[in-house]
Amino acid sequence: MKPYRVLLYYCYTTIENPEQFRDEHHRLCISLNLLGRIIVAPEGLNGTVSGLPADCDAYMRIVKSDPRFASLEFKVDEYDTHAFQKLNVRLKNEIVNSDLPVNPLEKTGIHLEPEEFRQIKDNEDVVLIDMRSNYEHSVGKFKGAITFDMENLRELPEHLDEIKHLKNKKIITYCTGGIKCEKASAYLLKQGFENVYQLHGGIIKYGLETGGEDFDGKCYVFDNRVAVDVNQVNPVVISTCYRCGTHTDRMINCASPACNNHVTLCETCGTDHLGTCSDACKNDPYLRPYDGTGYYAKETRGYSPLLGYRSQQSSMSH
Known part of the structure; x- marks a missing residue:
């Protein structure tokens, strides 16, 4: 058992006053000594934070007590220390940059739990599609998965021609924690793909719940760890x-x-x-x-979580 926890999570839900919520959420994280990166947007919440077990437990309990986040799932991993140098709670238009004309609250691909995914991923009529950036899948991906040479999800429309011949297949999208697939799978449906699924909880949840069978290499993560082991069953380096x-x-x-x-x-x-x-x-x-x-880590000269919060408050009031 390692002394720190790393939480990865997201939730698409309507946040009526995201500026106020950002301020309140920042204060909550400060009070619990959490470090990490959190994005607040009108469409929901997306974050990864690290802290001591008791602080992480309190955070998960408080967040899920809010009815807007009742369905939110936390992926919980262990680490030797904090996985971040500082706390950054930011206000953005989207919780994952995509610019895709879809709303995950309306329609997405069918969610597959990790064990369901494991059982059908090798079927002849199934195609796995990696929705992550090129540098992410260069260090690890599912065996046989299709990957795109893209820097971010905004470029997905440019790659549809590469998979248009697969419209009669069962398409299963996957990403690190599941958040990109909410929009990617919705976009594929909008573009005429009919049998679209997504790996619920992404690579991280798959590794935690199934042992990560057939995920080749490591999974890139956006914290100090850089890349983490997923496959405890048949790991290879690619x-x-x-x-x-x-x-x-x-x-x-x-x-x-x-x-x-x-x-x-x-x-x-x-x-x-x-x-x-x-x-x-x-x-x-x-x-x-x-x-x-x-x-x-990005430059942290003169940084403290509370000062960071005050400076953002000041900028918002002008």
Whole structure:
């Protein structure tokens, strides 16, 4: 049992006054000593936070006591320490950037629980489609899944031609925690795909509940861990070192702040090249010290959760 917990969650629900909710939610997280990244929007709530077990339990209990979030599910993992350096609760137009003309509260693909997904994923009439960014699926994906060369979900319409011949198949979309699939599956339905399903809770829930069978590689996550193990049944490494080509699943952010590319880098190249993806990056005069993790928090000079909250309050009042 590790001393900290990492919570991953989302919920599409109507939030009438998102500015007020953001302020209240920020105060709640501060009171519980949580760190992480949370997005509040008129369409719902999306976050990943870390903290001590008792604080995380209190947070989950308080959030789910709100009728708007009664259906929200938390994916709970263990970690040695906080998975974040700071707390950031932000107000946005969407809880996941997509610009797709859909409303997940109206219609989405059929949700498959992890065990249901495991049982049918290899059927001949089933096609798995990864809805994550290219750097995410480069380090890990489900065996046989279709992937798109896209930076974010906004680019999904540009890739529909690649799967238009599969409209008579059972399409199952998946992503890290399930949130992208709510909109992606809804968009596919709108584009004429009839048999659309989605992995409920995403890769993370699948790993926690089934052991992660047939997920090859690691799962990229948006915190200090960078990438986490999913498959405890038949794990393999599918990614190679960006610099030397040897097999490795060590995912890092390039130590050059001007680059910050997400790449796989073996331990030897990480050490020899100071955590950079190219010689040009290695010569960056602003190179960040490489500590072996390849994770770099955004600038936190003068930051404190409470000051961050006060400054946002001040900006909203002007």
